Amino acid sequence: MLTETQIERYSRHIILKEVGGKGQKKLLDGRVLIIGAGGLGSPIALYLAAAGVGAIGIADADDVDLSNLQRQVIHFTPDVGKPKVESAREKMEAINPDVKVRTYKEWVSAANIGSIIADYDFVIDGTDNFAAKFLINDACVLAGKPYSHGGILQFVGQTITILPGKSACYRCIFPEPPPKDAIPTCSQAGVIGVLPGVIGSIQATEAIKFLLGKGDLLTGRILMYDALGMKFREVGIKHNRSCPICGEHPTITEVRDELDALTVCDLKNN
């Protein structure tokens, strides 16, 4: 049952016929993991906390850097030097004391990702490197865990939701990661600060819709956003029979670290 305070806090949700008291209860019982407490992770964490998603995990090994603040809106100037997950937790708890925040001050790896994602209903990729993006895809596909992929660079972004076994996965589109340093990162090529706000907000919307069981998820289609042209496009993506993890003859049967693809956006002097 919702308390009086909760009925007031979530009143704009509750009056939506797609949410109502029942839906808000689903959000409060929902468990979402955000991997990456940066550009994408910031709006995702803020909106999911505000929405009353009851258990939110947030994973990131990094500390807040001055160069993060142009886009990572969950971190404030006095937070520079603080672990990102701690800075994020403080803001999320301040927005909404209903939310239980669990922090993981570590990078995800083949060794830890299985046990981290196990506790959640939905996973959101807010990472900045292909090693992590492929690892998250593999771990979620193998565990049957629904997740949202997001990627940004300069003025363009893309996102797709993956329901393992039901819709195309990231490797259906991109079978293997590009070699290290083949594709520029945000720290090398730049990113307009509002871009992760757009893509991250879409990813948070998907998590909320998933928990509510309402609407059409962004599955089987990748949504691409071009901020300079101010255009959204979507491209249908069918399940790929030769996908190395969810195709007819999978070659990937356990998670592995894609060391060749390892790059981290915000490493100094990277």
Next chain:
Amino acid sequence: MKITINGKETSLDEKPDRTVGSLLEELDVSQRQYVTVELNGEIIDRPLFETTPVKEGDEIEFLYFMGGGR
């Protein structure tokens, strides 16, 4: 010959034996070694680029890696 590339109708010179591979070169598509190509809704395996013909009316999408997020 007219094809649709990333949602835009595009006119190309008539040319025999145009393939996905030769089109990437012809258009000087960026990230050519890594770009994913979807032809009429099907993702084409990279080893098949040179043998997959591109025909009048085809719809082609180039899908690019985007690795940022933080």
